[in-house]
Structures are given as C-alpha cells and as structure tokens.
Amino acid sequence: MTQSAVAKDWRSFEQLGAGVYPTPIEEMPRLRAALGGGPRLFIKRDDYTGPGFGGNKVRKLEFVLAAARAEGADVVLTIGGIRSNHARVTAALSAKAGLECHLILNGDAAPMPASTYLDELYGATIHHVVRGDQRKPTMERIADELRASGRKPCAIPLGASVPLGALGYMRAAEEIATSGIVFDALFHSTSSGGTQAGLVAGLAGSPTKVIGVSADDTAIDIAARVARIAAGVADLLGRKIDPKIEVDAGFIGAGYGIATPEGEEALDLFARCEGVILDPVYTAKAAAGVIARVRAGEFREGQNVLFLHTGGQLALFSRSA
Ligand SMILES: Cc1ncc(COP(=O)(O)O)c(C=O)c1O
The missing domain is CATH 3.40.50.1100 (Rossmann fold)
Known part of the structure; x- marks a missing residue:
C-alpha cells in the first residue's frame, strides 16, 4: 500500500x-x-x-461521477440488468450533472420495468444485449466508438463498486x-x-x-x-x-x-x-x-x-x- x-x-x-x-x-x-x-x-x-x-448507488456515484466530470468526461456508460438500480441512478445523476448517458442492459424488456421507463425519462440511451457476459465488451466497444468520434467517455464498472x-x-x-x-x-x-x-x-x-x-x-x-x-x-x-x-x-x-x-x-x-x-x-x-x-x-x-x-x-x- x-x-x-x-x-x-x-x-x-x-x-x-x-x-x-x-x-x-x-x-x-x-x-x-x-x-x-x-x-x-x-x-x-x-x-x-x-x-x-x-438507494445505495447514489452514495457511490456521488464520488465516481464527480471524478469523471473533473477529468473532462462528457459521456458516461455503465452496465446492468434491465431493472438495474445502478443504471437508473447513473441516468438520473448524469442528467443532473449534464453528462450524456449510455446504459448497456441485459434481460427481458417486456413488460417495460419501471426502472427502464425512468432510464428513458432521464434521457439515457439504452443498448439491449441478450446475456450478462455481453455487457462489458459492448460497453467497451461503444466507448471506443465515442472516443474515435472525439468524445470523452467514462465507463463505470458494474454497481460503481x-x-x-x-x-x-x-x-x-x-x-x-x-x-x-x-x-x-x-x-x-x-x-x-x-x-x-x-x-x-x-x-x-x-x-x-x-x-x-x-x-x-x-x-x-x-x-x-x-x-x-x-x-x-x-x-x-x-x-x-x-x-x-x-x-x-x-x-x-x-x-x-x-x-x-x-x-x-x-x-x-x-x-x-x-x-x-x-x-x-x-x-x-x-x-x-x-x-x-x-x-x-x-x-x-x-x-x-x-x-x-x-x-x-x-x-x-x-x-x-
Ligand atoms: C437495492 C440494492 N441493494 C443492494 C445492492 C448491493 O450493493 P453492492 O452492489 O454495492 O454490493 C444493490 C446492487 O445492485 C442494490 O441495487
């Protein structure tokens, strides 16, 4: 240490x-x-x-998003299940911090879970994947594409843990x-x-x-x-x-x-x-x-x-x- x-x-x-x-x-x-x-x-x-x-994600994302903003990030990405509390709170706090938000979510989207509806209301772009193990590589690919187009992405790991x-x-x-x-x-x-x-x-x-x-x-x-x-x-x-x-x-x-x-x-x-x-x-x-x-x-x-x-x-x- x-x-x-x-x-x-x-x-x-x-x-x-x-x-x-x-x-x-x-x-x-x-x-x-x-x-x-x-x-x-x-x-x-x-x-x-x-x-x-x-919920608990607010306390964690307080710190993670403040650091992302301080480092010049203009777009945030994260991963979770379709009902992810972490994804929803990331969308809410990104809206408040003026950061674009992309969520890579797996799971059954019908009927639409309340959490997903709120993700959309908060203005997040949702990318659906079928399986949990597809989330991280998809996030990395989208972050690379954003970077190539001149954006400054910040990819937040599962649960901001x-x-x-x-x-x-x-x-x-x-x-x-x-x-x-x-x-x-x-x-x-x-x-x-x-x-x-x-x-x-x-x-x-x-x-x-x-x-x-x-x-x-x-x-x-x-x-x-x-x-x-x-x-x-x-x-x-x-x-x-x-x-x-x-x-x-x-x-x-x-x-x-x-x-x-x-x-x-x-x-x-x-x-x-x-x-x-x-x-x-x-x-x-x-x-x-x-x-x-x-x-x-x-x-x-x-x-x-x-x-x-x-x-x-x-x-x-x-x-x-
Ligand atoms: C409501 C709720 N409680 C507890 C947890 C677990 O917290 P952690 O992921 O920090 O272990 C989560 C994680 O998604 C959650 O959404």
Whole structure:
C-alpha cells in the first residue's frame, strides 16, 4: 500500500452533492415484537438518499461521477440488468450533472420495468444485449466508438463498486458510528461489493460487526471482491485498514431475482409492522437474513441490530399504461 504523508478521508474527494445525508436511523419496535422480542432493531433509510429513487448507488456515484466530470468526461456508460438500480441512478445523476448517458442492459424488456421507463425519462440511451457476459465488451466497444468520434467517455464498472465509489459507504459508516447508538451488528444486501467494502473499511475496529447478505454470488466470491475494493480504499486514503468481512449466502434461494418464501415473509413483515417497503431482489432477502438470525437467538436483549435499507423498490413495478 502506498502511504501518503497525510491520511485522507472521504471528504478529501470531490462529490456531486446530489444525495441527501445523513439518512435517518429509525427503531422498529413493532417488528421486534412480531419476532418475539430479542435485540432492539433499527433501520437506516438509504432508500431515502434522493435522486433516481434513491438507494445505495447514489452514495457511490456521488464520488465516481464527480471524478469523471473533473477529468473532462462528457459521456458516461455503465452496465446492468434491465431493472438495474445502478443504471437508473447513473441516468438520473448524469442528467443532473449534464453528462450524456449510455446504459448497456441485459434481460427481458417486456413488460417495460419501471426502472427502464425512468432510464428513458432521464434521457439515457439504452443498448439491449441478450446475456450478462455481453455487457462489458459492448460497453467497451461503444466507448471506443465515442472516443474515435472525439468524445470523452467514462465507463463505470458494474454497481460503481470501485474504491472511489466505496467512499460513499465510508461516509455512511461514519453516520452510523456517530449516531449515538452502539450497534452490535449491521446487516445489508451485498452483491458487487462496493457497499460492503465501504462499510467494513469505515467500521474497521468498531464494535459493529458488518454482515453482507448475498443477493446472488457465493460468500467466497463476494468476500474476495469486498477485500479487493477495501484494499483499494486503503490505497486511496493512504491508510492501513484491517477490514472484517462476513458474507452470508444462505438467503439467495434459487438465484438472483427469484423470490424466496423467507424474502416474501420479510416484505410482508416490514410493510405491516413498520410501514417500510423492501424490494424483492436485494433488501427482502437481506432482511430475511436478519429475521432468521434474530429468531435463532444470535443476538440477546440489550443488543442493537441495524438493517441498512439499500433501496430498489421500483423492482416491484412495471409500466402498464
Ligand atoms: C437495492 C440494492 N441493494 C443492494 C445492492 C448491493 O450493493 P453492492 O452492489 O454495492 O454490493 C444493490 C446492487 O445492485 C442494490 O441495487
């Protein structure tokens, strides 16, 4: 790791200033009662981060798009599934930053998911591909074509899960660490790893154990990604960081985006007990992890457990008129 003379923090890096922070932390006493007691349960509302219907991508793209603009980029490209929250928020923030946006998306576009409809409203150009493995080469080809025509493209990797993006979750970690409540555990949905990398970097050495609940890949694969991104964060900041990485891959079910009975129960419980709407792809499965582990008695009365709501609720809708 390259150690610079003065250690930096996330404030040292330019941001768009587009998101709304700190996001609230609310207690969920009725959910706790429905689970038969146990630790106090809290939720951090990162579904309220603002542009593009909020969620975790706003925090990451704040940093990534500000750097792209500072480097003179005039067009942004990124990749995802047809309902990608990352793609939608990239489209929203690009519109706000005055950058042209191209999204390379795979998956079934009929009926049109709400997220895709918004991508178009935000003015993004959508390039459909059939399979996930066609996204990256297509993005590279379009970026080359744009470059050849005199444009300055910035290609953002999946989920903006790069060290610069993860700084957005160091900022969230700071909000959590300074909230006045000592959390024994923090659960959140994890996939491309940037959210978890920022959280484990920001909460390294704190009493809060971070548990990423996988939406898709194996615990080994995600933990390796998180470790790589967290090492990149340490390099960016010129600090030594010793992150503790735990990924729980026990709630994926049959696969990415395929509903599970535990996830459906979590959707119902959060909505009926707390008036909180989760999304079926990421947060419901992560919440199912919290519910199962609280029910199993992993945490005792007097402990505090935080669930990070990372957004994504538009997956519940498609455009019908
Ligand atoms: C709603 C939601 N939650 C969680 C995640 C996972 O975050 P990360 O990709 O940073 O691991 C995503 C990623 O797409 C998401 O859209």
